[in-house]
Amino acid sequence: PFGPFLALSAVLVAFFGEALIAAYLRLFFPSL
Known part of the structure; x- marks a missing residue:
């Protein structure tokens, strides 16, 4: 039952982690 929640949290972590x-x-x- 926690599949969709884990998938959503993984996407959020990947997105915010990259940011x-x-x-x-x-x-x-800053030179980059």
């Missing part, structure tokens, strides 16, 4: 990584890269490596 956070991009933000950290811009913060620590």
Whole structure:
């Protein structure tokens, strides 16, 4: 019963994780 919830949370984690990584890269490596 938790399949759809786990799938949705996985998508959200992947999306926000990518955004956070991009933000950290811009913060620590502005030359990129």
